[in-house]
Amino acid sequence: xxxxxxxxxxxxxxAKMSGDAILWFQLYVYKDRQVTRDLIERxxxxxxxxxxxxxxxxxxxxxxxxxxxxxxxxxxxKFANFENHSKELTVMPQVETxxxxxxxxxxxxIDQSISWEDLEWLVEVSPLPIIVKGVMRxxxxxxxxxxxxxxxxxxxxxxxxxxYAAGGAAGGRQGRRRKNSGLRGRRCQERKRTTFSRRSxxxxxxxxxxxxxxxxxxxxxxxxxxxxxxxxxxxxxxx
Numbered sequence: 566x567x568x569x570x571x572x573x574x575x576x577x578x579x580a581k582m583s584g585d586a587i588l589w590f591q592l593y594v595y596k597d598r599q600v601t602r603d604l605i606e607r608x609x610x611x612x613x614x615x616x617x618x619x620x621x622x623x624x625x626x627x628x629x630x631x632x633x634x635x636x637x638x639x640x641x642x643k644f645a646n647f648e649n650h651s652k653e654l655t656v657m658p659q660v661e662t663x664x665x666x667x668x669x670x671x672x673x674x675i676d677q678s679i680s681w682e683d684l685e686w687l688v689e690v691s692p693l694p695i696i697v698k699g700v701m702r703x704x705x706x707x708x709x710x711x712x713x714x715x716x717x718x719x720x721x722x723x724x725x726x727x728x729y730a731a732g733g734a735a736g737g738r739q740g741r742r743r744k745n746s747g748l749r750g751r752r753c754q755e756r757k758r759t760t761f762s763r764r765s766x767x768x769x770x771x772x773x774x775x776x777x778x779x780x781x782x783x784x785x786x787x788x789x790x791x792x793x794x795x796x797x798x799x800x801x802x803x804x
Contacts, residue, residue, distance in 0.1 A: 567591050567617055570604050573638070575645040580611040591617040591698065594683060596676045600654065604646060605691050616691050618684060621699025621720045624677060628665060637666030681712045688713030 568579045569591045580588060590608035595601050605616060630636075637657040647654035654674060657666035676683075687695050694715035700706050706717050 568613075570646050571644055573642045573645055575648070576604070576607050576613070577611050578645070580613070588613045589615040589617050589696070590693075591619055592687075593619050593622075593671075594676045594679050594687075595674055597674075600647075600650065601687075602690060605687075605693070607646070609692055613693065615694045615696055615715070616687065617696050617698045617718065618687060618714075619699065620679065620697050621701075622671075628668070631665035631667060632663050635660050635662045635664060635666070681708060684709065684712045684714060 566583060566586050567589045568576060570576070570593055572579065574582075576590060588611075590604070590613045592601065592604060592608075608616065628636075637660060643655045645655075658669050658673075660666045660669055671677075684695065684697065695713065696716040696718060697709045697714045698718040699720050700709055700717040701719065701721060709717050
């Protein structure tokens with residue numbers, strides 16, 4: 566399970582209530598680097614196994630619903646990981662209609678200018694492996710490994726940050742085609758087989774209704790549908 570540093574339950578309490586679950590800690594790099602160090606140290610002491618560097622939210626997306634509703638946390642909820650820090654780290658700022666409390670908080674406190682050098686710094690100060698969340702290109706995967714990352718998570722932050730950004734699936738395909746990324750191997754092969762299996766099940770669902778109407782076999786129709794999909798659509802081809 567991955568726990569965000571913006572959780573309303575502290576990193577320690579999440580660990581206590583998670584039993585034997587394997588925990589990773591999602592980290593936003595704060596402008597105050599000591600705050601960032603403290604979060605890492607607490608994650609280590611609480612038994613977390615990896616640090617997830619959030620790199621897919623360099624700017625805030627235009628979330629009109631949040632602005633229209635002047636989004637902020639209810640008064641009884643706080644960012645629990647900062648209760649021993651200043652109030653501005655713990656509580657979202659009060660905002661009026663047209664502004665988002667979340668974005669106001671982030672833009673003021675979270676460092677939006679992090680670079681590869683910051684990744685290198687995190688690797689130095691963290692005894693836990695660093696995994697970069699937000700890589701969308703094969704060459705960036707290689708660069709992340711070069712600067713010390715132990716792995717990457719393909720992500721565009723739910724597609725909510727940048728208009729016209731590529732989807733996560735596109736980034737995943739590009740990463741699999743990269744032969745020397747350092748992450749290629751049996752897991753990629755297993756993922757490809759899983760993808761085909763899911764595609765086959767999807768084809769079965771799509772073709773069942775048509776098969777029942779025509780009196781044909783749903784399984785036969787599904788096989789034909791899957792064959793057509795993998796041969797006619799290059800984005801679904803198995804490489």
